[in-house]
Amino acid sequence: MPGGSMNQYLDVDLSTSDIKERRFDRRDQDLYVGGRGLGIRMLYDETEPGLDSFDEKMVLIFSVGPLTGTGAPQSNRFVVTTKSPLTGTLADSHCGGNFATKLKKAGYDAVLIRGKSAKPVYLEITEAGAEIKDASHLWGQGTRDTQDALPESAGKAVIGPAGENRVRYACIVSENRVAGRGGTGAVMGAKNLKAVIADGKKPIPIAQPEEYKKLQKDITKFLLDHPMTGSILPELGTANLVMTTAGRNIIPTRNFQAGQDPNSVEISGEKMRDEILVRNDGCLSCPIRCGRHVKIADRETKGPEYETIGLLGNNLGIFDLKTVVEFGEMCDDLGLDTISCGNTLGFATELTERGLLESNLAWGNTEAYRQAIEDAAHRRGLGEDLAEGARKMSEKYGGKEYAIHVKGMELPAYDPRGCFGQGLEYAVNNRGGCHVRGSVMYLEATGPISLDPHSTHSKPELVIFQQNSNAAISSLVMCYFSTYATIPAGAFKMDPNSLGYKLLTGAMLHAGPVVRLMLKLKNPAQLLWFEKFLSTVTGKKVGMGDINELGERVINLERLYNLREGIDNTQDTLPRRLTHESIFPNQEKGVPLEPMLASYYRIRGWDVRGVPTQKTIRKLQIRT
Amino acid sequence: MPAFVPHSALAKLLGTSRMESNAATVRALVDEVKGRLSKEEWERVRRAAILVNGVAIHRLEGLDTPLAPEDTIWMVVPSGGG
Numbered sequence: 001m002p003g004g005s006m007n008q009y010l011d012v013d014l015s016t017s018d019i020k021e022r023r024f025d026r027r028d029q030d031l032y033v034g035g036r037g038l039g040i041r042m043l044y045d046e047t048e049p050g051l052d053s054f055d056e057k058m059v060l061i062f063s064v065g066p067l068t069g070t071g072a073p074q075s076n077r078f079v080v081t082t083k084s085p086l087t088g089t090l091a092d093s094h095c096g097g098n099f100a101t102k103l104k105k106a107g108y109d110a111v112l113i114r115g116k117s118a119k120p121v122y123l124e125i126t127e128a129g130a131e132i133k134d135a136s137h138l139w140g141q142g143t144r145d146t147q148d149a150l151p152e153s154a155g156k157a158v159i160g161p162a163g164e165n166r167v168r169y170a171c172i173v174s175e176n177r178v179a180g181r182g183g184t185g186a187v188m189g190a191k192n193l194k195a196v197i198a199d200g201k202k203p204i205p206i207a208q209p210e211e212y213k214k215l216q217k218d219i220t221k222f223l224l225d226h227p228m229t230g231s232i233l234p235e236l237g238t239a240n241l242v243m244t245t246a247g248r249n250i251i252p253t254r255n256f257q258a259g260q261d262p263n264s265v266e267i268s269g270e271k272m273r274d275e276i277l278v279r280n281d282g283c284l285s286c287p288i289r290c291g292r293h294v295k296i297a298d299r300e301t302k303g304p305e306y307e308t309i310g311l312l313g314n315n316l317g318i319f320d321l322k323t324v325v326e327f328g329e330m331c332d333d334l335g336l337d338t339i340s341c342g343n344t345l346g347f348a349t350e351l352t353e354r355g356l357l358e359s360n361l362a363w364g365n366t367e368a369y370r371q372a373i374e375d376a377a378h379r380r381g382l383g384e385d386l387a388e389g390a391r392k393m394s395e396k397y398g399g400k401e402y403a404i405h406v407k408g409m410e411l412p413a414y415d416p417r418g419c420f421g422q423g424l425e426y427a428v429n430n431r432g433g434c435h436v437r438g439s440v441m442y443l444e445a446t447g448p449i450s451l452d453p454h455s456t457h458s459k460p461e462l463v464i465f466q467q468n469s470n471a472a473i474s475s476l477v478m479c480y481f482s483t484y485a486t487i488p489a490g491a492f493k494m495d496p497n498s499l500g501y502k503l504l505t506g507a508m509l510h511a512g513p514v515v516r517l518m519l520k521l522k523n524p525a526q527l528l529w530f531e532k533f534l535s536t537v538t539g540k541k542v543g544m545g546d547i548n549e550l551g552e553r554v555i556n557l558e559r560l561y562n563l564r565e566g567i568d569n570t571q572d573t574l575p576r577r578l579t580h581e582s583i584f585p586n587q588e589k590g591v592p593l594e595p596m597l598a599s600y601y602r603i604r605g606w607d608v609r610g611v612p613t614q615k616t617i618r619k620l621q622i623r624t
Numbered sequence: 625m626p627a628f629v630p631h632s633a634l635a636k637l638l639g640t641s642r643m644e645s646n647a648a649t650v651r652a653l654v655d656e657v658k659g660r661l662s663k664e665e666w667e668r669v670r671r672a673a674i675l676v677n678g679v680a681i682h683r684l685e686g687l688d689t690p691l692a693p694e695d696t697i698w699m700v701v702p703s704g705g706g
Contacts, residue, residue: 228704238705243631247698249678259678260696262627265641270632290705306705418678436706448702450673450680484704492702496673502682585677 003207004066004537005029006107010130012123014191015056015115019130024109031621033534034065034109036092037475037554039081042112043090044557049564053085053183054166054190056116062103062157062196063110065477066537069101069204070212073220074479075533076100076284078157078174084182085190086168086340086389087408087432089562091182094436094474095157096283097174099198102155106200113191122150122195127202135194139164142333143173146195154197160335162377163189167387169340169410173332176281176291176302180337182409182431207539215536219529220287226485227448227492233290233481234280238306239269241413241446245310248445248453249583250418252315252411254363255346256404259415259583263319267309271321277303288481296322304328304338310413311342316349317363327373334377340389343410345372347390347403348382356397401576406433407567416574416591417583419444421451421459423591425467427572428600428610430558436480438466447484448491451509454584456592458512460599465515468551473530475554486528516603519552521545553620556604556612560624569610572597626695628653634669634699637661650674651687653697672699 011020024038032041039061046059060082067075078100084091103111106125113123117132120139124131138146143160150156155174162170163185170185171178179185188194206212224230232240242264245251249259265271272292278300282289292303304312308328318324331338351357359382360368375383385393390410394403404411409432416423421440429437440463444453451458470480494501522545526532531542562568579590601608605616617624625644635641638660647653654674658666674681675698681689691697 228702232703233705241703241705243629243698244700244703247629247631247673247675247678247700249675262629262642262696265629268632270635439706442704446703452683454679454683481704481706493671495671496680497682497686584679 002029003205003539004070006104006109006202006204008108009110009112010108010125012111012113012130012132013115014113014117014121014132014193017132019132021129031553033475033550034068035063035077035079035475035477036081036094036471037550038110039063039079039092040090040554040557040561042110043081043083044561046112046114047083050566051083053083053187057114058083058187060113060184060187060191061110064100064104065475067476067478067533069104070206070537071285072216072478072533073223074283074286074288074482075477076286077477077479078103079474079477080157080172080179080184082184082187083565084409084431085166085186086183088565089407089431089567090558091184091431093172093179093181093184094477095172095174095177095179096286096479097155097177098284099155099157099174100477101284102200103198104204105202106198107202111196113193116190117192120192120194122197123193124154125196125198127200138194143335144333147173147175150195150197151199154199156195156197158195159185159188160333160377162186162335165377165379165387166190167336167377167379168389168392169337170335171337173335176332177283178332178337180339181434185335206537208536212536215529215532219533223482223485224287225489227489228484228487229288229482233288236269236273237290237292237303239272239292239304239309241306242268242309243270244446245414248418250415250441250445251310252346252413252415254317255315255350255402256411256415256577257350259418261314261317261319264314266319267313267321267324272303276321276325283479286479290481294325296325301325301329302332307413308338308342311339311346315342315346315413316369318366318369320366323366327369330370330373334373336373336377339412340410341373341376343404344386344390344393345369347393347399348372348386350402351393351397351399354399356399404575404577406574407571409433414441414445415583416578419453420456420591420596421462423574423578423593424459424596424600425463427574427593427597428463430555430562437470438463439470439480439483440466442484448487448494449505449508450496451505454587455509456596457509458515460596460603461512461515461519463600464519464603467555468519468548471551471554472547475550476530476534478530482529519548519603522549549620553622556616556620557622559610559612560617560622563611572610625693626653626691626697628657629696629698630657631669631672631699631701634672637665637669647691649687649691650676650681650689650697653691654687672701674699
């Protein structure tokens with residue numbers, strides 16, 4: 001058995017109640033490692049082309065990675081993979097909490113679920129195997145009550161009414177954490193599967209336990225000493241971003257009609273810390289604890305993430321922090337992705353403002369939004385339209401040029417007109433308008449080093465480098481927040497208004513050829529903790545070049561899956577508002593996408609239509 | 625009148641999260657802010673990007689960037705998350 005793996009997965013057919021234990025193809029395990037990588041490999045292999053997301057034959061895969069459950073910092077995460085009902089592309093959605101470790105310690109690297117149950121069920125996984133159980137009593141319940149009703153010691157992944165009602169952006173909830181994007185919860189609902197729970201205590205094999213233990217200690221200390229992972233994120237949570245993105249003019253405001261509002265400070269991380277924070281919260285084995293636990297109206301609850309604040313607060317003209325907390329809580333309990341929900345509500349509000357939709361939605365109208373969130377989850381009234389997402393609403397009511405999505409996935413809370421590389425990243429991402437596939441905005445706008453956000457220089461190279469890294473990290477599986485600590489701590493001490501800073505960032509902006517070289521070379525060095533952890537856990541020496549190649553392979557297979565499903569390069573685009581309307585003074589247009597796109601394809605080894613060439617496919621050893 | 629939005633540590637020292645100023649340039653604004661703090665306090669909070677309407681001043685005219693009445697000037701610190 002290779003280190004880090006339980007060497008088997010569960011294959012569950014809800015139509016026949018047949019449950020099998022199966023082994024991975026050893027070569028696939030070597031090439032795709034786990035999590036996101038193995039998820040897309042399984043989705044590609046186990047579904048026929050053109051299958052609808054809600055078809056009984058569609059599969060839903062929960063997968064973990066070699067680092068899961070080992071206690072490596074930020075490694076307790078699982079990935080859910082399926083075909084997105086929102087986009088028609090692959091969907092992989094990632095989540096912290098404690099479910100991942102419990103699943104692995106029950107003895108499995110993944111669970112593949114196919115078929116459809118005749119009645120509501122949940123799946124219970126233990127060291128003794130798996131059992132399909134009746135969930136009729138849980139159907140209709142929110143995610144909080146559902147989790148409370150299931151065995152306390154188990155790790156849980158559950159859906160709320162939104163998933164049951166096949167809302168196209170329904171999420172899966174585990175403890176206070178959420179696999180938010182792409183509508184994986186709706187696929188679960190279509191299978192009449194209310195929850196998957198797991199519990200186990202099996203030891204996880206580690207190839208080099210002594211080296212691993214030392215590494216774990218050293219990296220935990222490193223992360224806690226780093227300004228971003230040891231100070232900023234623990235102190236303010238992801239909401240630390242609000243004031244910076246507002247200052248950078250990139251926080252979505254009234255459906256991306258502006259990039260800031262004078263009231264953004266009222267919903268900032270600082271405001272949360274000073275007025276309602278009770279304590280930090282975190283995933284199992286994570287030293288950072290970026291989650292928030294807050295108190296409103298004499299009760300304690302989860303504090304909102306930056307994205308929730310951006311889309312359900314700023315974007316809707318709501319600047320009351322307690323209302324944003326409440327909306328986030330509602331979405332989690334109903335099982336709605338806060339990003340897609342807030343973005344779709346923003347779009348519907350603009351449609352209403354322009355007289356294209358009849359509704360009571362209006363910027364800052366708390367009551368109207370509260371009702372609309374409930375209605376979306378239950379597909380009642382206007383909620384029937386809201387449940388379809390911004391793209392489908394624009395097809396029905398008009399306003400395509402300001403329906404802010406890519407491939408049908410609503411954009412998160414970084415307006416790319418103030419970070420052009422992020423605009424490219426949104427456009428080319430295989431799962432659609434998502435910020436966590438590369439997070440180039442960190443290098444352009446929010447992080448300590450800001451490479452001219454309005455330049456296209458070296459942005460394709462940076463997007464590819466970041467995308468490859470994140471695809472690999474989410475195959476290990478680790479939280480991509482740890483990548484923020486790859487920027488040296490010294491950078492946080494620089495004066496961003498100094499000549500030295502200007503010269504440094506100016507030089508870095510022309511580093512494209514160096515990055516291209518790095519992408520090509522199979523660098524055997526072990527500089528970062530990702531390759532070191534993977535090596536000590538599996539016993540196979542892995543270098544930085546292997547990590548890059550793993551990510552590249554995953555992204556290319558995702559691309560091939562999308563192409564197989566009819567998603568081609570015509571969808572590698574941005575909504576017209578973001579390419580043609582400027583929100584910065586002295587700038588006539590938005591993101592200049594086309595030139596970056598052409599370079600991106602070329603460097604990736606894809607043809608002009610964004611199709612991986614046979615040479616690229618062969619080089620990456622991808623089976624099609 | 626240009627509006628100034630300080631980062632949170634600076635806001636605490638200034639006692640406000642937003643102030644208005646008659647400053648004609650970024651340099652004059654910075655001098656005005658510095659004048660309200662001790663030397664040690666300014667040293668603690670000065671390392672933050674200064675942006676005029678979302679654009680970093682080192683991509684404009686630096687401290688000599690002129691200010692117009694409708695401008696908003698921010699000082700922001702590095703941030704990250706998802």
